[in-house]
Amino acid sequence: MSITEAPSGLAAASTATPLVEVRGLRRVFDLSKPLLNRLIEGGGRVTLTAVDGVDFSIRRGETYALVGESGSGKSTIAKMAVGLLPPSAGSITIEGIDVWGEKSQDLQRRMRRRIQMIFQDPFASLNPRWRVGAIVEEPIKAFAMIPDPKDRAARVGELLSLVGLDPRDGSKFPHEFSGGQRQRIAIARALASEPHFIVCDEPTSALDVSVQAQVLNLLRELQERLGLTYLFISHNLAVVRHVATRVGVLYLGRLVEEAPARELFSDPKHPYTRMLLDAVPDIEMAGKERLAIAGEIPNPVNPPSGCHFHPRCPFVMPHCRTVAPPVFPRGDAGVRCHLFAEA
Amino acid sequence: MTPTLSVRNLRVEIPTRRGVLTAIDDLSFDIAPGEVLGMVGESGAGKSITGSAIIGLLEPPGRVAGGEIRLAGERIDHLPPERMRHVRGRRIGMIFQDPLTSLNPLYRIGEQLVETILTHERLSGRAARDKAQRLLEEVGIPAAAERLSAYPHQFSGGMRQRVVIALALAADPQLVIADEPTTALDVSVQAQIIALLKRLCADRGASVMLITHDMGVIAETADRVCVLYAGRLAEIGPVRDVVKHPQHPYTEGLMAAIPSLAGDPDEKLAQIPGSMPRLGAIPPGCAFNPRCDFAFDRCRAERPDAYPAGATQAACFLHDATSAPPPEIAGRASEAGIRLVRAPAETGR
Numbered sequence: 046m047s048i049t050e051a052p053s054g055l056a057a058a059s060t061a062t063p064l065v066e067v068r069g070l071r072r073v074f075d076l077s078k079p080l081l082n083r084l085i086e087g088g089g090r091v092t093l094t095a096v097d098g099v100d101f102s103i104r105r106g107e108t109y110a111l112v113g114e115s116g117s118g119k120s121t122i123a124k125m126a127v128g129l130l131p132p133s134a135g136s137i138t139i140e141g142i143d144v145w146g147e148k149s150q151d152l153q154r155r156m157r158r159r160i161q162m163i164f165q166d167p168f169a170s171l172n173p174r175w176r177v178g179a180i181v182e183e184p185i186k187a188f189a190m191i192p193d194p195k196d197r198a199a200r201v202g203e204l205l206s207l208v209g210l211d212p213r214d215g216s217k218f219p220h221e222f223s224g225g226q227r228q229r230i231a232i233a234r235a236l237a238s239e240p241h242f243i244v245c246d247e248p249t250s251a252l253d254v255s256v257q258a259q260v261l262n263l264l265r266e267l268q269e270r271l272g273l274t275y276l277f278i279s280h281n282l283a284v285v286r287h288v289a290t291r292v293g294v295l296y297l298g299r300l301v302e303e304a305p306a307r308e309l310f311s312d313p314k315h316p317y318t319r320m321l322l323d324a325v326p327d328i329e330m331a332g333k334e335r336l337a338i339a340g341e342i343p344n345p346v347n348p349p350s351g352c353h354f355h356p357r358c359p360f361v362m363p364h365c366r367t368v369a370p371p372v373f374p375r376g377d378a379g380v381r382c383h384l385f386a387e388a
Numbered sequence: 389m390t391p392t393l394s395v396r397n398l399r400v401e402i403p404t405r406r407g408v409l410t411a412i413d414d415l416s417f418d419i420a421p422g423e424v425l426g427m428v429g430e431s432g433a434g435k436s437i438t439g440s441a442i443i444g445l446l447e448p449p450g451r452v453a454g455g456e457i458r459l460a461g462e463r464i465d466h467l468p469p470e471r472m473r474h475v476r477g478r479r480i481g482m483i484f485q486d487p488l489t490s491l492n493p494l495y496r497i498g499e500q501l502v503e504t505i506l507t508h509e510r511l512s513g514r515a516a517r518d519k520a521q522r523l524l525e526e527v528g529i530p531a532a533a534e535r536l537s538a539y540p541h542q543f544s545g546g547m548r549q550r551v552v553i554a555l556a557l558a559a560d561p562q563l564v565i566a567d568e569p570t571t572a573l574d575v576s577v578q579a580q581i582i583a584l585l586k587r588l589c590a591d592r593g594a595s596v597m598l599i600t601h602d603m604g605v606i607a608e609t610a611d612r613v614c615v616l617y618a619g620r621l622a623e624i625g626p627v628r629d630v631v632k633h634p635q636h637p638y639t640e641g642l643m644a645a646i647p648s649l650a651g652d653p654d655e656k657l658a659q660i661p662g663s664m665p666r667l668g669a670i671p672p673g674c675a676f677n678p679r680c681d682f683a684f685d686r687c688r689a690e691r692p693d694a695y696p697a698g699a700t701q702a703a704c705f706l707h708d709a710t711s712a713p714p715p716e717i718a719g720r721a722s723e724a725g726i727r728l729v730r731a732p733a734e735t736g737r
Contacts, residue, residue: 114574223663224431253430253601253664258645258657265656280575283647287657310649324575325649326582326604341546341577 062141063102064242064274065109065126069135072096072121076346093346095121097298098135100372103291105241108268108275110285110306112321113295116345119278122295123246126276127162139242158188161235165247167227171219177230178215181205184238204233208263225256232263236271244276249284261287282325286310294318297345297353299369304378314380316358352383360384390461391418392563392595393442399454400434400441400619402667409667411437411450412619416694419563424586424596426610426627428603430664434619435599439565441465442597443480444472460562478508481556481594483585485568487548490555491540497524497551498536501558508559523554527584546577550584557588564589567599582609603646607631615639618665618675625700635697635726636704638676674704682706682721684714698727 077083077090096118103109111119124130126137128144137144142156161184164170171180181201184190191197202212208229219227228248235243245264249257265288267273279285285292289306294315302315313319340357343349349356355365365383373385400412412434419425427435440446442457444467457465464475476482484490492500501520505511511519517536524532527550540548549569556564566585570578586609589596598610606613606627613630615622615638623636634640644658662679665671674692677683686705695707706713706721709729713721718728 114576225663254603255430255642255645255660256663258647258659259661261647262656262659281647282575283649286649286653287647306653310653320576322649324579326575326578326602326608341544342574 064105064140065103065276066138067099067101067122067126067135068138070096070099070122070125070132070137071134072118072125072130073133091346094348095298095345096125096132099293099295099298099300101291101293101300101303103242103274103276105274106268106272107290108277108288110277110279110289110292111295112279112282112285112292114280114321114342116297116342117295118298118345119280119295120246123162123244123276123278127160127244128157154188158238159241160244161238161240161242162244162246163228163231163235163248166251167224167231168251170231171227173219175218176215177205177217177219177222180219180230181215181233181237184234188238190238201237204236205230207236207267208233209259223256224252225259228252228256228260229263232260232267236267240273242274242276244278246278247280248277250279250281257284264288282310282321294321297343297348299353299381300372300379301354301381302378303372303380304375308376308378314375314378314385315354315382316360316384317354320357352381389421391458392421392423392460393419393597394458394461395438395442395455396458397455398438398441398452398457400437400446400450401453402450404449406668410453410619410670411667412441415455415616415619415621417614417621417624419595419597421562421595422590422593423612424589424598424610426606426613427597427599427616428601428606428613429616429622430601432618432664432666433616435601435616436567437619438616439567439597439599443476443482443565444469445476477504477561478559479562481559481561481564483549483552483556483564483566483569485571487545487552487572488540490552491548493540496537496539497543501536501551501555504555504558519558520554523558524551526588527551527554528580529554545573546581549573549581553581553585553588557592557594560592561594563595563597565597565599568601569598570605571600571602578605585609603631603643615642618670619667620675621694621703622676623697623700623702623704624694625698629699633698633725633727635700635707636676636702637680637682637706637721637724637726639702640724640726641679681724682713682717682726684717686711686713695729697729 072095074093074095076093099122111122113119125132131145136146139156139160142152147153178201181204182197185197185200191200201215205212205214210229249260252260277288292304292306292309293300294302296317302318313322351366351368352370355361362383370381370383372379372381375385396416398412398415402409402411427438429435441452452465456463459479498520501523502516505516505519521532521536524535529535529547529550543551570581573581582605600606610627612625613627614624617638623630623639630639631643634643641660645660647657660679671678673688673690677687692703692705694701694703697707706726706728722728
């Protein structure tokens, strides 16, 4: 099992420098009609700024959670982090290598191997016509990690038992498994290339609660065992509280608050974060009324001026409508809200 | 008082090429007038099928194979389709998960509301339009008069679900069946919709059957909860008791598995081993026995009835007053917070 153990030397050496650094990340989508239509029907370019100047870093062995509602840009960030979508501006650096700027093919290839992704829907992310063994084996083949087919098969069995499946399950097809087991297969596939960094995009949203707990516990166990670093994307704050070391709260493409998980949940600062925490239906609340929040998320094509949250904010001040707040540091945390400006 | 809805020994079967599957097996429950009953369970537990069976919209080849469904005392299973159509909409309102699929994209909101109102009530066109506008105002849509002429795509998700609620309540139904009404919505909007649904139904004295997999939503909305497992009743009782002191081992495991904003975040989440059986492979005896920490011989052989268990009713042999579970299992169960009726040996029967 030596190959699956944590890269201990590395881990010890580099707790100071973050594994992942995201700087000034920005992504703009062009939603304009084709040029000819614009010329004939009039109307200019229409753009959507899905991610607007996001900065954060993740230390090795930690879980950084991005929370936000639909349209907040969390999945766009995930896609840019794994190299599926180029950013419009800014950079993502993983283990010192710029994901989008690295020219050396060799370095790029080495970095790619260290990044994996787990998707939301385990019914869509596994090829139904491939046997589970072949699905898990694919990354090993793609990166030419183990040349001998026999050794490769042994490694596949090892990976399957690592995620709590039977090595013999390799000969079955995905449809023979339940949702939770499929997500385990997806995790085994992600682990096959021995990644250091895994992006989990809503990994349990499609699962039932009793199975969700199994998958969350497994992800945590694997992190401790293999020293993995996670970027965990979720809209479920209760889930995030159980997995994250640090949390970033997104609202319409901007990181409005960033803090260590404990601090964020015990002492939320940004009015949006407070609102989100109040809105979570919680079984502990049996019988109590939930705070209903006014308004809905505005259309990201045409976000409100100044601070994007001002139309829904209970503490809105005149300059919130015109000036977008910068990040105000608060100890180990940061808040994008004029309430926290130093006087 | 006659319950608004009374379901007795409901059995729903789905014939397939490989034999008949029993999707709902011997399910009984009541909903009192003005009561909100939550239906919870994991996917495949039969929550939505129960809803479809009640409104007579089971997808073929599914069929009601046994039992009775009564609406305010009157049997509504096996009504001729024409009469059932009258019950649906007029006496039972429906709200589904995705508001986009329950609204016709080609018709203006106003036309859809007026059509629904005129189907169930004899009103002039003008009176129906007025009522439509009143309904939109009631569900909190700003500038209702102008919005009547808008199309569904011009509304946001939350606003669309408000329109669907207006449609469901258009004919003042006695019962509203809401199937995952907030699942497609963002958390900040969810709270608004739940509060609205609860308030409007309370104002009208309508009963609600709220189907959802989200225990948080149930906890804050329902009066009573019915927990389903593999098409069978696991536990039914007042919401506080089911959430805080679950008496069925499945409910107990389910509650412990839900990540919460309280409690220690560093603690591992409790998990139930395995997953719910498929309909074709439900084990003999209690359907939960292979995943249950407290299963004993009887659980593998016989199917439990619903026994009174504290404030709730649980389909579990641990609560059978006439026959005690093995002492070792009884001991572990009480440690887990399951309140056993005193074993007969101790009471000296």
